[in-house]
Amino acid sequence: MTPQPSARERLLDAADDLAARQGMRATPVDEILGRAQVSPATLYAHFGNKDGLVVEALRRRLSRWEVTWQACVDEADTPEDKVLALFTALARHRSSHTPSRWCVFLGAAAETPSPGSELASTLADDTRLLVDRLESIAQEHLAGVPARVLAHRISLVYTGVLGMILRGSEVDPVIAEGRAIAALAIRSLADGAAPADT
Template structure:
């Protein structure tokens, strides 16, 4: 029988799983402790409080998302495909971790109108990663000003995909449709002659 993970990892796993499927505010600390099979003292020793635990669980999830997305970008062959790799990364990410009802970061942000500074910074880091990477990838296709506009358009489409998943759409269907719409946004900036996407 495999040894049990350390208490810190069990707490992070429990917090991430429950935040993804049940929500933060509707999940009492006792439920997290029971899932992780640890005492309150262990949680407070490692994370200070529930928000500290949620913050660290989000940081770990963001690092995993960053890795998965970068892998999909690296696998893509053209600048257009690299920009649209966001959608294949979303599909792969959701298969590799606890599936969430939509986006754990958006869910926590919606449930936490007055987050502490560490949590606020972590939520902002997700948005910063999305914005800066898309803008950087878009600059291989269009001028800087247009790159920012194109990145914003793709973020809007991506957020719509997450919303459709929350409404019950199949992940693969929603991400494929999002990619097709984003490809149209790329074509609107680059012109049909420069895009090689179907």
């Protein structure tokens, strides 16, 4: 018999699932408690308050996303495919975890115009991972391509894909289109097109 997850894990699972489906701010604490089958005292003992739970759920989601992305990079065969593995990872992440309406981190940022320091730091970690990882992969695998410029361009494409998912586009086709546009960005820079300042 599989042991039941701990109360802490049930709270994180509930917060992650509900936030992905309907947003952090739209999810009342009572709904999280009911899904996790724990008391308010348990939430406060583990996380202090709802905001603490939200931050920890986001951090766990970011850690899982990083693992998925790295696995897709490792599996890619060509230098270009290693950069484009971002889009493979997006599709895989959505199929292996609760699919969100678009991006839980962008959603949290939109819902919280004045986040506390912990939430602000966690949201910044997500952005930093996106841009810095893309730059690092490009530097390692695409000699001669301006890695920082490419990272910013692909980040814009990726964010556009997430936005189109929110608008109701079919997920697989829009991810494929985003990958194709990102591939054009790689080839443009590889062919020596003058990069704009970023």
